[in-house]
Amino acid sequence: MxxxxxxxxxxxxxxxxxxxxxxxxxxxxxxxxxxxxxxxxxxxxxxxxxxxxxxxDFAARTLASRDSDVIGVVLPTLSNFALMSVMQGIEERIHQTHYRVQYAYTRFLEAAAVSQIRLFLAQNPAGLIVTGLSPSEETGAILRSADCPVLEVLDISEETYSGLRVGIDTREAARVATRHMLERGYRRFAMVGGPDSRSRLRHAGYCDVMQAAGLYDPVLDIVENEATSADLGCRLLRRLLDRVPDIDGAFCHNDDVALGMMFECRRVGLAVPQQFGLCGFNDLDFAAVSAPTLTSVRVPRYDLGVRAADMIIRAIDNPGLEPLSVDVGFTLVERESTLGRSAG
Missing domain, CATH: 1.10.260.40 (lambda repressor-like DNA-binding domains)
Known part of the structure; x- marks a missing residue:
């Protein structure tokens, strides 16, 4: 033995x-x-x-030098399909270097975010990438005092605590999607949002357009404090039909919620897109092959991850790097789910 x-x-x-x-x-x-x-x-x-x-022995290596080779990544969740593509992009770029990635997630809780960021910073990371954080004085103070480069993956309109930022104009993306649904003849469609700051910006963009059109109705606003899923979409459609019998569509803050609504529409005999229009967000892989195919706002998630990792590596290697904000852009991909109430 x-x-x-x-x-x-x-x-x-x-x-x-x-x-x-x-x-x-x-x-x-x-x-x-x-x-x-x-x-x-x-x-x-x-x-x-x-x-x-x-x-x-990475612990000994860290003690022997000022910094470790670790790049910390703080995420709100590890189960979100959209974030998985961002993580793949981060991994692909960092894999080409001697740096290593460590992940932590916050469950959308500010206290957890503060705890995880402090834990990372106590280990002298080479750099830190954070996403899904809600603006707060405490997290801002911690990130501003960090001894390593910090990059935030967030909306380009939000305040950055670190000077390095990559993201999209979420509010404008929501405006574009909302205008699209109005142009296709939908008038009583809900905005289904979630607990994070990006969902709030999507909600704001929806309100901008609906108020300007004189069609805003608060009963059509749905904010859910739970992880997105197809099951959630099914439950929300039933709730909306009970509350607003004349509802004719939904702009969902994630494609999986929109997919669940599509399934439930079929179960209750509501034709998509003739009677009910659906638009998602993120353009996940299944959006192009669902039946009907799903209109969605495409975010270059993988490229966003690659860009974020590349920027943090450059900041680590060049301590004097100037503050930088990068807009990776978005595209509204129009598909069958919003062909219009007269389609077919």
């Missing part, structure tokens, strides 16, 4: 260096900046690392 390795037997960087016949600095360089070591030596070191089962 193999004896379990004790902490005293733990393989160290010095062990690897001794067996390869190089200095510990060379081994460290091969692991952190492989392009600075010759291919043959790098291969020899990596082979020895694998044979010995060496695991780098």
């Amino acid at each position: 193999r004896r379990r390795r004790s902490r005293r037997d733990k393989i160290t960087l010095i062990d690897v260096a001794r067996l390869v016949g190089v200095s510990s600095i060379t081994v460290s360089r091969a692991l952190r900046n492989p392009d600075k070591v010759s291919a043959s030596l790098r291969e020899k070191i990596l082979k020895m690392v694998e044979e010995l089962g060496y695991v780098p």
